[in-house]
Amino acid sequence: MKKYMLPVMMLAVFEIIAVTLWLTKGNIFYLFNFSYIGCSIALGTTLFIREYKYARRIVQLLVGCYMLVYLGLICRENMQIEGFWYYLFTGVFEAATIHYAVAKIFGPLLFGRGWCGYACWTAMVLDFLPYKVPQKPRKGIGWIRYIAFAASLAFVAALFLAHVGNIERIMFWAFIIGNILYYAVGIALAFAFKDNRAFCKYICPVTVFLKPMSYFSVVRIKCDRSKCVSCGKCSRVCPMDVDVTDNSRKRRNGTECILCMECVKNCPKGAL
Numbered sequence: 599m600k601k602y603m604l605p606v607m608m609l610a611v612f613e614i615i616a617v618t619l620w621l622t623k624g625n626i627f628y629l630f631n632f633s634y635i636g637c638s639i640a641l642g643t644t645l646f647i648r649e650y651k652y653a654r655r656i657v658q659l660l661v662g663c664y665m666l667v668y669l670g671l672i673c674r675e676n677m678q679i680e681g682f683w684y685y686l687f688t689g690v691f692e693a694a695t696i697h698y699a700v701a702k703i704f705g706p707l708l709f710g711r712g713w714c715g716y717a718c719w720t721a722m723v724l725d726f727l728p729y730k731v732p733q734k735p736r737k738g739i740g741w742i743r744y745i746a747f748a749a750s751l752a753f754v755a756a757l758f759l760a761h762v763g764n765i766e767r768i769m770f771w772a773f774i775i776g777n778i779l780y781y782a783v784g785i786a787l788a789f790a791f792k793d794n795r796a797f798c799k800y801i802c803p804v805t806v807f808l809k810p811m812s813y814f815s816v817v818r819i820k821c822d823r824s825k826c827v828s829c830g831k832c833s834r835v836c837p838m839d840v841d842v843t844d845n846s847r848k849r850r851n852g853t854e855c856i857l858c859m860e861c862v863k864n865c866p867k868g869a870l
């Protein structure tokens with residue numbers, strides 16, 4: 599039973615969040631929402647422990663489809679970064695702001711960029727593409743993410759400053775168009791750079807929150823140097839170009855780790 603402690607702990611953390619938000623906000627939706635996400639993650643970690651090959655992909659599909667289809671399209675909540683700015687400006691602490699606070703701002707202090715590995719609906723599609731391991735060296739164009747971040751903030755701020763009516767409806771359409779754009783750019787970049795995660799590395803504005811917070815993450819991939827034989831396989835299979843065997847928080851591309859566990863699965867010495 600001891601080996602199943604992680605899924606039990608993950609489920610407990612999400613249930614605490616679910617019950618706390620349900621009781622403090624008096625809305626049973628939060629109980630359902632965070633219980634569903636907690637159960638999906640607990641199921642995925644259990645399958646991973648049982649060495650099921652597609653464990654991560656199953657969590658990604660369960661959580662990603664729920665966010666995109668149910669919260670985004672059916673409940674009409676803009677769950678993208680524009681939705682976060684929108685609800686922040688209106689002072690409403692609702693789905694998108696809570697989602698950002700838990701998954702992308704404070705959560706990464708605990709579980710790093712687990713969101714990117716297990717829940718993001720953009721990466722859920724990109725991970726089906728053929729370049730799971732980058733075929734080309736990383737490019738120095740990560741600064742584009744800051745432009746995308748500023749553009750998303752400017753877009754929502756302009757709607758408020760111009761006193762545009764029916765912003766709620768605009769945000770719904772922004773969610774649909776934004777997602778189509780993300781998928782189109784993400785797929786085009788993946789083929790151009792022969793790298794499924796090129797969009798995550800260079801464009802995604804959410805990484806402006808994710809990267810600095812995940813620097814302090816409690817959950818990290820660490821290398822037991824006494825077992826490591828420096829074969830380099832872990833770095834070769836890493837989709838995010840992390841210098842896996844360096845245990846320092848300053849390791850190369852350390853804040854890019856999405857906890858996908860490919861390095862752990864492929865290490866021939868069980869050093870990770």
Ligand code: SF4
Nearest residue numbers: 714718720721798802
């Ligand atoms: S970097 Fe952005 S697009 Fe990529 S997985 Fe993370 S949140 Fe999703």
Ligand code: SF4
Nearest residue numbers: 836855856858859861
């Ligand atoms: S392969 Fe390892 S270091 Fe690279 S992203 Fe996945 S978990 Fe992180």
Ligand code: SF4
Nearest residue numbers: 826827829830832865
């Ligand atoms: S795959 Fe394992 S043994 Fe090889 S370099 Fe990485 S940690 Fe060391």
